[in-house]
Amino acid sequence: MNFTFPHSIDNGTGETLIFKQLLHEPDGDRLLVDNQVAPGSGPPMHVHWQQDESLTVVSGRIGYQVLGQAEQFAGEGDTVLFERGVAHRFWNAGTDTLTCTGWIKPANSIVYYLSAIYAAQRKSGSVQPEPFDAAYLLTRYASEYDMLVIPPFVRRVIIPITYRIGRLLGKYNHFAGAPRPLPAM
Template sequence: MIDMPAGITSAEEALGGTAWSILGQTYTLKQESTNSIAWHAVFPPGTFVPPHVHPTQDEFIYVLSGRYDLWLDGKESIATAGDLVRMPKGIPHGIFNKSGDTATSLFWVAPTRSLKTLFERIHNVPDPAEVVRIAAEHEVNFLPPPA
């Protein structure tokens, strides 16, 4: 069974017209199947995804422009254009744009699970605490802030 049609999603296009605004970031759907989901992400300066864990998904970031400061498995790292960030399932990670410039990237997770539903539910939700609560219902577990 094929659950993803062959084709090209152009640079300007969102697959199915789908884009989400999540806590100041813009995610544009580029690919979706049972096995994986990919989106183009725009991180304005100062935006971030706090440390969290995907217990059932591997996550990846291919950095297109800018810089990400990462917290990955307890260590700080930096990724810039051309770098691929690998975040295996079960490993805590956080993604921060501290550079002062916009960063863009292609994100994807495998398998898809309910990540698209999560993005649909948190689109335009302004309250970070509510985003964290909803995320836990979709196998994305945010970690408590450090003491």
């Protein structure tokens, strides 16, 4: 799946991402991004199994947390790095829009994955993505991404059942041409 840059996505719940440019580097493609996050908004605890993510605050205040550690905060000019395989979350900890610039490396399928997740959030009208789309994306890209806020029973039982029902009902036709997931590391 090819995207033209810049490519903007908005989840309808306070987060906008602009994928600015893809830089081809010898050790993997680096995707340059900008984001804008409304006060109190931000992604829940998640992990990128095969990517590093860096955010530099342009304006506002970011709150962030690595799983098992205390919440931390950073302001204008500060950079936060989330290494691959490290579960994390971040949010706008201020009262004005949080604006960051940053990168994700290697880019892998992140543009497709986040575009699809944001579309599923818009479809549901909430921070919870539409269930069939979420089941498809979490199942297909399990080797690359995980959402740790999902209770274990839901992950092990409900999501696989929802995924199978979605397949039977033909709910995933709009995912035709989705990039192949990377093998688990």
